[in-house]
Structures are given as C-alpha cells and as structure tokens.
Amino acid sequence: MSILNQYFRRIAHLPPALLIVLIGLLYAFLIFGRSEKPFYSDPGLMYLQTVDVLQHGDFVFDYQGRDIDPEYRLLPFRRPFLEKVNNEYYIDFPPYWPLINAPLLWLMDTAGLFIWNLTAFVLTLIVIAGITRIFLNTNAAMNLAILLYSFGCAAPLYTLYFHEYTVALLPATLSFYLILRYVHSGERRRDAVLAGFCAAISLYFRLEFV
Numbered sequence: 001m002s003i004l005n006q007y008f009r010r011i012a013h014l015p016p017a018l019l020i021v022l023i024g025l026l027y028a029f030l031i032f033g034r035s036e037k038p039f040y041s042d043p044g045l046m047y048l049q050t051v052d053v054l055q056h057g058d059f060v061f062d063y064q065g066r067d068i069d070p071e072y073r074l075l076p077f078r079r080p081f082l083e084k085v086n087n088e089y090y091i092d093f094p095p096y097w098p099l100i101n102a103p104l105l106w107l108m109d110t111a112g113l114f115i116w117n118l119t120a121f122v123l124t125l126i127v128i129a130g131i132t133r134i135f136l137n138t139n140a141a142m143n144l145a146i147l148l149y150s151f152g153c154a155a156p157l158y159t160l161y162f163h164e165y166t167v168a169l170l171p172a173t174l175s176f177y178l179i180l181r182y183v184h185s186g187e188r189r190r191d192a193v194l195a196g197f198c199a200a201i202s203l204y205f206r207l208e209f210v
Contacts, residue, residue, distance in 0.1 A: 011147070012140035016129045019143050023150050024122040027159055031114045042093075043162040045081060049091050050098035050105055050113070059098075061089040096205070097164045113162045120170040121159040125149065127173045134180050168205030171198040 011019070039047040052062050061082065063072060072089060075082065083092045104112030125146050132145040150156055158165035178195035182188050 012143055014139065014143060016139060016142040016146060019146055020122060020125045020129070023125065023146065024118070027121060027156075028118055030160055031118060032111055039162055045077070045091050046093055046097055046164075047113070047162055049093060049095075050101050052091075053098045054102040054105055059090050059095060061091055063089065094205075101162075114159075117159045117161075117163070117166045120167040121156060124166070124170045124173050127170070127177050131173075131177045131180060134177075134184055164205050168202050170202075171205075172202035175199040175202065 048061070049059060052059060056062060063069075063075065065074060066072070069075070075089075077091070080092055083090050100116065101113050104115050106112075108115070128145050128149050129142040132142045135141075155165070155169060158169075175195040175198035178191040178198065182191035182195065185191075
C-alpha cells in the first residue's frame with residue numbers, strides 16, 4: 001500500500017503539462033503502434049466516405065459489387081446508413097468528417113485518419129486542467145482530473161477509432177470551461193458568447209451533445 005501511495009504522490013506533484021504529454025504519447029502509441037487499423041461499424045462507413053471523397057471528389061457511394069449486383073440487393077447496408085438520392089447511393093453520415101480527413105488520408109495513409117482525434121484529445125486534457133484550476137489551483141487536483149478523464153470514462157476510447165466523437169467533445173468541454181470562467185469572474189461577457197459558439201460547433205458534429 002505504501003508503494004501505491006508513493007506512486008500516486010509522485011504523479012500528484014508532476015506538472016500537469018508533463019502529465020498531458022505523457023498520456024498523449026501513450027495514446028499515440030496505442031493508435032500508431034498497431035500493425036493494422038481495421039475499420040468497421042460506423043468508423044468503417046466513415047472510412048468509405050473518406051475514400052470516395054479522395055478518389056472521386058464526391059460522396060456517391062462507390063459500390064465495388066455493382067457489376068454483379070446492379071440493383072444493390074446484396075449490399076449489407078440499409079437505411080438509415082445508406083440512402084438513395086437521384087438513383088445514386090450515399091452513406092448517411094455528415095460530410096464534414098470525411099472532408100477534413102481526406103487530405104490526411106492522402107498524405108499519411110490510414111495513420112492520418114487519427115491525427116484530428118489525437119490532437120483533440122490532448123487539447124481536451126488541457127481544457128480539463130483549466131476547468132479544474134478554476135476551483136482548485138493545485139497540480140494534484142489538475143492531475144487527478146486529467147487521469148480520471150483519460151482512464152476513468154469511456155469517452156476517450158473514441159480517440160482510438162476513426163470517429164468524430166473526440167473532436168466534438170473538445171468544443172463541448174471548451175464551452176463548459178468558458179461558461180465557468182464567465183460565472184466565476186462575473187465580467188468576461190465575451191466568454192459567454194464564445195461558449196455558445198463552441199457549443200454550436202459541438203452540436204454540429206454530434207447531435208447528442210444537446
């Protein structure tokens with residue numbers, strides 16, 4: 001037990017910036033250290049969207065089996081994941097995620113598809129440290145908040161998948177921080193306006209953040 005106490009005391013006294021860097025490196029290893037990067041379920045459909053944008057410059061679903069299945073009867077996808085519009089099929093996910101990832105896919109292959117996630121995750125840790133600092137301006141408190149978010153809840157796990165959840169969580173967390181700073185100071189009205197703007201961005205990415 002004393003060994004654990006010593007271990008946690010050392011972590012508590014680390015500079016929060018250093019802890020964020022270390023956790024960011026760990027997540028980078030988990031992402032880029034994999035020999036293969038499978039895409040399935042929602043991330044798989046988003047990946048297909050991104051490939052279509054990169055290869056064809058539009059969002060029309062490029063069905064590879066259309067020569068033997070011209071009526072698309074053998075497709076494993078159905079509504080609400082696939083929609084037919086003007087005799088063309090489209091994967092029913094918003095367009096912004098494949099648009100901002102297509103250049104990274106072109107530059108870095110599949111590894112590039114996790115750059116936005118990793119960046120947003122690290123920035124969210126910085127914002128969480130800022131939120132904690134409003135109430136308890138100690139390294140121990142900020143480090144505890146960083147650790148609890150990084151390893152104590154499910155949200156950061158989306159960082160390891162090709163998914164927009166982590167990116168949407170950043171402006172949502174930033175909005176919360178700005179509102180708290182506005183309430184705490186009682187003056188910075190600009191923070192309240194920016195909080196609403198950040199919340200709108202988060203809502204645009206993920207509707208459930210309402």
